[in-house]
Amino acid sequence: MITLGSRKIDFAAGQEIDPRAIVRVSTDYHRPLPLRAREAFLVRGDDAPAGFASYLVLPNGRCPDNVAAQRRVHLPPEFEYLDDGDVVRLVPERGEIRTLYRRSSPHNSFLLTERCNNYCLMCSQPPRDVNDGWIVDEILATIPLIDPDTGEIGFTGGEPTLLGGRFFELVQACKSYLPRTALHILTNGRTFSDDAFARTLGSLQHHDLMLGIPIYADLPHVHDYIVQADGAFDETIRGILNLKRHGVRVEVRVVLHKQTVTRLPALAAFLARNLLFVDHVALMGLEMMGFTRANLDALWIDPDDYRSELTEAIGILDRARMRVSLYNAQLCLTDQRIWRFAKRSISDWKQEYMPECEGCIMKGDCGGFFASAKHRYSDRISPIAA
Amino acid sequence: MAKFLALAEYEKPMAAGGYRPLPYRFMPLSGDRYVLTNLVGEFVITERQSLRVFADGQLSYQDELYSELKSKHFLIDGDSDVALDLLAIKVRTKLSPLANFTGLHIFVVTLRCEHSCPYCQVSRANDDRREFDMTRETALRSLDLVFRSPSPAIKIEFQGGESLLNLDLVEFIIEEAKRRNEHEQRDLAFVLATNLAVLDDRVLALAARHQVLISTSLDGPADLHNKNRPRPGGDSHARAIAGIHRARMALGRDQVGALMTTTAASLSRVRDIIDEYITQDFDGIFLRPLSPYGFAVKTKSYAAYNETKWLDFYFEGLDYIIDLNLGGFPFVEHYAAMILQKMLTPFQPGYVDLMSPAGIGIGAVVYNYDGDVYASDEARMLAEMGDTRFRIGNVHANTYEEIFLGDALLDPLEQSFAASVPMCSWCAFEPWCGSDPVFHHATQGDFVGKKPLSAFCGRNMMIFKGLLQRLNDRPQVREVFERWANIR
Numbered sequence: 001m002i003t004l005g006s007r008k009i010d011f012a013a014g015q016e017i018d019p020r021a022i023v024r025v026s027t028d029y030h031r032p033l034p035l036r037a038r039e040a041f042l043v044r045g046d047d048a049p050a051g052f053a054s055y056l057v058l059p060n061g062r063c064p065d066n067v068a069a070q071r072r073v074h075l076p077p078e079f080e081y082l083d084d085g086d087v088v089r090l091v092p093e094r095g096e097i098r099t100l101y102r103r104s105s106p107h108n109s110f111l112l113t114e115r116c117n118n119y120c121l122m123c124s125q126p127p128r129d130v131n132d133g134w135i136v137d138e139i140l141a142t143i144p145l146i147d148p149d150t151g152e153i154g155f156t157g158g159e160p161t162l163l164g165g166r167f168f169e170l171v172q173a174c175k176s177y178l179p180r181t182a183l184h185i186l187t188n189g190r191t192f193s194d195d196a197f198a199r200t201l202g203s204l205q206h207h208d209l210m211l212g213i214p215i216y217a218d219l220p221h222v223h224d225y226i227v228q229a230d231g232a233f234d235e236t237i238r239g240i241l242n243l244k245r246h247g248v249r250v251e252v253r254v255v256l257h258k259q260t261v262t263r264l265p266a267l268a269a270f271l272a273r274n275l276l277f278v279d280h281v282a283l284m285g286l287e288m289m290g291f292t293r294a295n296l297d298a299l300w301i302d303p304d305d306y307r308s309e310l311t312e313a314i315g316i317l318d319r320a321r322m323r324v325s326l327y328n329a330q331l332c333l334t335d336q337r338i339w340r341f342a343k344r345s346i347s348d349w350k351q352e353y354m355p356e357c358e359g360c361i362m363k364g365d366c367g368g369f370f371a372s373a374k375h376r377y378s379d380r381i382s383p384i385a386a
Numbered sequence: 387m388a389k390f391l392a393l394a395e396y397e398k399p400m401a402a403g404g405y406r407p408l409p410y411r412f413m414p415l416s417g418d419r420y421v422l423t424n425l426v427g428e429f430v431i432t433e434r435q436s437l438r439v440f441a442d443g444q445l446s447y448q449d450e451l452y453s454e455l456k457s458k459h460f461l462i463d464g465d466s467d468v469a470l471d472l473l474a475i476k477v478r479t480k481l482s483p484l485a486n487f488t489g490l491h492i493f494v495v496t497l498r499c500e501h502s503c504p505y506c507q508v509s510r511a512n513d514d515r516r517e518f519d520m521t522r523e524t525a526l527r528s529l530d531l532v533f534r535s536p537s538p539a540i541k542i543e544f545q546g547g548e549s550l551l552n553l554d555l556v557e558f559i560i561e562e563a564k565r566r567n568e569h570e571q572r573d574l575a576f577v578l579a580t581n582l583a584v585l586d587d588r589v590l591a592l593a594a595r596h597q598v599l600i601s602t603s604l605d606g607p608a609d610l611h612n613k614n615r616p617r618p619g620g621d622s623h624a625r626a627i628a629g630i631h632r633a634r635m636a637l638g639r640d641q642v643g644a645l646m647t648t649t650a651a652s653l654s655r656v657r658d659i660i661d662e663y664i665t666q667d668f669d670g671i672f673l674r675p676l677s678p679y680g681f682a683v684k685t686k687s688y689a690a691y692n693e694t695k696w697l698d699f700y701f702e703g704l705d706y707i708i709d710l711n712l713g714g715f716p717f718v719e720h721y722a723a724m725i726l727q728k729m730l731t732p733f734q735p736g737y738v739d740l741m742s743p744a745g746i747g748i749g750a751v752v753y754n755y756d757g758d759v760y761a762s763d764e765a766r767m768l769a770e771m772g773d774t775r776f777r778i779g780n781v782h783a784n785t786y787e788e789i790f791l792g793d794a795l796l797d798p799l800e801q802s803f804a805a806s807v808p809m810c811s812w813c814a815f816e817p818w819c820g821s822d823p824v825f826h827h828a829t830q831g832d833f834v835g836k837k838p839l840s841a842f843c844g845r846n847m848m849i850f851k852g853l854l855q856r857l858n859d860r861p862q863v864r865e866v867f868e869r870w871a872n873i874r
Binding site: 241269321 | 397400
């Protein structure tokens, strides 16, 4: 687990840093002068070139005397991971630093809004009905700073499409500034039940776009219960149909918990029969974040207890030639015949293993745990021996 | 934190009012069991009493059957109506190949053959007379018609007689079709149906140059094959096997396919036949019934065994193949695979005999050596017996519109459409079946036929039931069948 943000940063008095600066981090001693003026230099050693807008000083770093104290920001050790090309937000008045983008990470994701029209039992990012339109401006400022060789970035929420027209602005910015970067968007798809909305997204012709959309059951009312929104199933299905009609790629996402596993094979058969044209199906272990902890009794089931449903469901999807992946699963709780579908997908900054994993020969291939799993995980974890 | 609502809150629309059944049909299976099918061939198996409760509108939303019926689009209720959108898409998917119109174009390049198979429907003894060869003029006129088809994919299949005996014309047609296709830009493919007995390097070079698929005959092990397929020297099997190997070496393993024909002598030998296909490294077999056309009828081959015997043969073979798969050796029975595709997937196989509307003319069409156009391969076999009912025109005498929009084709298509035919229209198996007006005309004298007397109907009903029973009884078999259903 790594720390992406802190509000305990000691900014020197009389700051010369912009009140809400989004800056690219540099370690380059030969950075052209015009660029230094809007970037932050990462001080690890005992010198630093002149002319940067600010200096991020790590514990072992020593800023030369000629750098004004008002441009220095002293960072705690948990920010040692920062490196050249990363992008951070600095808010001196709140003592805040937040890492927005890490060039070395395959898991850069941007929260577009905290608002949502679903209220999922297991939401890891509980929605808040707040006016957070400023986030869009911040992301629009960040996108041009991102390394264009980045493989993929993600948009998440809340429900990103609630931004309306500004949602398209963000997709367009990714297309324009990151022409080689895949864009993955987590959405509940409901907004796309408006065909015009789906058509507009399709017409942007993003070069590598995938929408991750949840379907939690083959039965509408069960899905609606899980997302706590009456009528959501119908809107989501119509949204997917509209998106595919307009050439937008769709990934169906299913979170595995007590409310979804019983009918998992039926859901797989439903997807294979009705939505065979979606581009990917992702089955995902439960993350112990947000609402999940409040609803733990309704949600928790030991993965060992849904082994057979999971194997059957993956088999149905695979035999129908759908692309299937299993995320956030521990191999020791999963039938070996479906190991080939398991991916290590937990964002690097929150992936961990448990003490019981000690000595397991499959650890390097195993998805492991969300850092949050410490709240609840299977008591049947056991190391796989050679 | 806001309050979360209980599942029961979301069940209220179902608890409040009844459900509306979507179109469905049912059929008894063995014992008390019934199968229900919906508009697109999805199915549910249940007990008679449960079916009755559902049909009476009395099924509780809390019943497990209710969930299954709702999930598979047999009903809608106050909770959701997106089923209608999905069902509409599935109907459209099933019928969408119709819009492409004719994709398979069969050229009978000669009737001459050096084999003298008693079951053969169409060939003429080999002689030097060229009156049974297609001419270049006929080939060119036929190609005009081929490219009038709107289909984005065009497959040209060469048949005989023995097609290799008129290789010059095969080469001429391939080159001319490719020349035209530079402008047409269709997905163009060629199939050469041959017994491989007269295969030579020139054929292989031609096939390699144009990615021609080879389709040959293999009736089983040597003794059975040679008995079924006599030729001078009695070496049909040896030549076929040698030809298969040469063709694979030159063209690629999967460029060579084989078909078997069932005769009375085959009936006790289904395992031997399957073993022969395994020995020859094929991935599957098509266990075919004998068709009631051509010499097959004249020589009493067709009457030599009845449907029951063939069904025993079929299911013995099918179960043997299923066991091979359960033991870990993947091998496909292709007739079952096509039906399973209809049962288990949104798609519709392009097999002419199992299409409704029928595949005649609009799925496949035959350009005979003499320029006559037939609605299907079976139709020209029927014509060789003197019944030219399915001769839909002549490439020299008729236009594309006259041939493909004329009554000779449209009448049998319309009349035999299974969804509107007595007994088919209320049959639960209709979504999986075909209409085959040629068979019914040949056996009963009209395009529809009386289904209780129809061997086509009887055979397929038994196969549908047999597949359902195997699929329902053993989960492992269901997995095998799901694999077969998704071979595309």
